[in-house]
Amino acid sequence: xxxxxxxxxxxxxxxxxxxxxxxxxxxxxxxxxxxxxxxxxxxxxxxxxxxxxxxxxxxxxxxxxxxxxxxxxxxxxxxxxxxxxxxxxxxxxxxxxxxxxxxxxxxxxxxxxxxxxxxxxxxxxxxxxxxxxxxxxxxxxxxxxxxxxxxxxxxxxxxxxxxxxxxxxxxxxxxxxxxxxxxxxxxxxxxxxxxxxxxxxxxxxxxxxxxxxxxxxxxxxxxxxxxxxxxxxxxxxxxxxxxxxxxxxxxxxxxxxxxxxxxxxxxxxxxxxxxxxxxxxxxxxxxxxxxxxxxxxxxxxxxxxxxxxxxxxxxxxxxxxxxxxxxxxxxxxxxxxxxxxxxxxxxxxxxxxxxxxxxxxxxxxxxxxxxxxxxxxxxxxxxxxxxxxxxxxxxxxxxxxxx
Numbered sequence: 001x002x003x004x005x006x007x008x009x010x011x012x013x014x015x016x017x018x019x020x021x022x023x024x025x026x027x028x029x030x031x032x033x034x035x036x037x038x039x040x041x042x043x044x045x046x047x048x049x050x051x052x053x054x055x056x057x058x059x060x061x062x063x064x065x066x067x068x069x070x071x072x073x074x075x076x077x078x079x080x081x082x083x084x085x086x087x088x089x090x091x092x093x094x095x096x097x098x099x100x101x102x103x104x105x106x107x108x109x110x111x112x113x114x115x116x117x118x119x120x121x122x123x124x125x126x127x128x129x130x131x132x133x134x135x136x137x138x139x140x141x142x143x144x145x146x147x148x149x150x151x152x153x154x155x156x157x158x159x160x161x162x163x164x165x166x167x168x169x170x171x172x173x174x175x176x177x178x179x180x181x182x183x184x185x186x187x188x189x190x191x192x193x194x195x196x197x198x199x200x201x202x203x204x205x206x207x208x209x210x211x212x213x214x215x216x217x218x219x220x221x222x223x224x225x226x227x228x229x230x231x232x233x234x235x236x237x238x239x240x241x242x243x244x245x246x247x248x249x250x251x252x253x254x255x256x257x258x259x260x261x262x263x264x265x266x267x268x269x270x271x272x273x274x275x276x277x278x279x280x281x282x283x284x285x286x287x288x289x290x291x292x293x294x295x296x297x298x299x300x301x302x303x304x305x306x307x308x309x310x311x312x313x314x315x316x317x318x319x320x321x322x323x324x325x326x327x328x329x330x331x332x333x334x335x336x337x338x339x340x341x342x343x344x345x346x347x348x349x350x351x352x353x354x355x356x357x358x359x360x361x362x363x364x365x366x367x368x369x370x371x372x373x374x375x376x377x378x379x380x381x382x383x384x385x386x387x388x389x390x391x392x393x394x395x396x397x398x399x400x401x402x403x
Contacts, residue, residue: 001017002014002017002018002021002032002035002036002039003035003038005017005039006035006036006038006039006042007038009042011039011040011042011043011045011273011280012279012280014035014036014039015036015039015045015048015278015280018032018036027059028059028061029061030061030062030063030064030066030067033052033055033056033061033067033070034066034067034070036052037049037052037053037067037070037071037073037074038070038074040052040074040078041070041073041074041077041078042077043273043275043280043357044077044078044079044273044274044275044355044356044357044384045078045275045280046075046078046079046080046275046355047275047278048275048278049074049075049078050083053071065091065093065094065095065097065098068087068088068090068091068098069091069095069097069098069101071084071087072084072087072088072098072101072102072105073101073105075087075105076101076102076104076105076106076108076109077105077108077384078355079109079353079355079382079384079389079391081105081106081109081111084102084105085102088101088102094125094127095127096127096128096129096130096132096133097132099118099122099125099127099133100130100132100133100136102118103115103118103119103122103133103136103137103140104132104135104136104139106118106136106140107136107137107139107140107143108139108143108384108388108389109388109389109398110143110144110388110389110398110399111140112140112141112143112144112146112149115136115137115140116137116140116149119133119137119153129157129160129162130162131162131164131165131167131168134153134154134157134162134168134171135167135168135171137153138150138153138154138168138171138172138175139171141153141175142171142174142175142178143178143387143388143399143402143403144402145178145179145402147175147176147179147181150172150175154172166194166196166197166199166200169189169192169194169196169200170197170199170200170203172188173185173188173189173200173203173204173207174203174207176188176207177203177204177206177207177208177210178207178210178402180207182204182207182208185204185207186204186221189201189204196224197228198225198228198229198232198235201221201224201225201228202225202234202235202238204221205218205221205222205225205238205239205242206238208242209238209241209242218242219251222239222242225239226239226258230262231262231264233259233264233265236255236258236259236264239251239255240252240255240256243255269284269285270284270285270335270336270337270358270359270360271283271284271285271336271358271359271360272336272337272339272340272356272357272358272359273340273356273357273358274340274341274343274344274354274355274356274357275355276343276344276347276348277347281340281343283336283337283339283340283343284336285334285335285336285339286331286334290339290343292343292346295346296339296342296343296346299342299343299345299346300333300338300339300342303338303341303342303345303373304333306372306373306376306377307369307372307373307376310372310375310376312368312369312372314328314329314332314365315363315364315365315368316328316329316332316365332365332366335363335366336358337356337358337362337366337370337383338366338369340356340358341354341356341370341373341381344356344381345373345377345379350378350379351380353379353380353381353382354379354380354381354382355381355382355383355384356381356382356383356384357383357384358383358384358385358386359386360385360386361385361386361387361403362383362385362387362390362403367390367397367401367403370383370390370392370397371392371395371396371397372395373392374392374393374394374395374396375394375395378394380392380393385403387403388403390403
């Protein structure tokens, strides 16, 4: 039951079941603890994760490879990469899954050099490499824009006899796009032996948007994407922003028309989680059902005044609703990560870190605002978005605005 709740995102229910298990006197074993740790990893509940780790030691539960790997994964996904490294280094035996988990963890934190060193040590230990290992190392290259290194690891992967999965192809396309090699990414996709999935086409179009280069074949790519996923609102939002950035207003109108014809809601629900005093609070964009909604709304207004006073000008391109500028600014204020960060400022006292987990990629405006908040309020804020970790300190982000 704990595992089922965790896998379905019902993390507070999973924690509740674990507490109930303790109350009725059922002694947990390693399998139980792996499930609880997984719930911590999913939700980014670091404090609970640390308590669970201490509880494992207190009960004398043997930390086998599976349990130790789960701890490595949990600490990495909760933003505590140093603690993940400590657990990893303490493991007397490390299998493929353990090494790969550490490499993936370093990659999402943008620590490419450490990921490369860990990969080399894995080779020296003669541990079998698998597709997850290469997903991690290629992601590390992509997050740091290291194209030549990525090509080297891709070549090594093929020499190892590992058949590229769709995820690995997507990772290579992402790497090329981040390196501003849009044409090469397109050629790479065309040479794939398998039919590209929507993720790969989205990655290519996102690369076009970030680089400002709309390929001559961009319209064809867009059509293929919409043919594969005609009811995915995210696709329309990407195309809308892409065409708008190129001032192709006729195409913008066409995207709006198709959205209306297919009854597509432009709002992709953003969801952010924050752990406060052992409970994981969930915030959804524009949802004011939280018990402390009134205080959060007040805090948001105060934070916004500070951000504007610091010279910030809202980037309204992330809001696709047909509304005035004031309404768009209000919509930006209600993005889920802003609600979570405001709640964190209310409840988590300095110098404790404010940690947030969100389901979508950071929009440009929220990323910039979070940098300002970290400087104005002198707080360290760590956000795990769909792509990677962002550590905000004194007005700067660990991603160096490359994500």
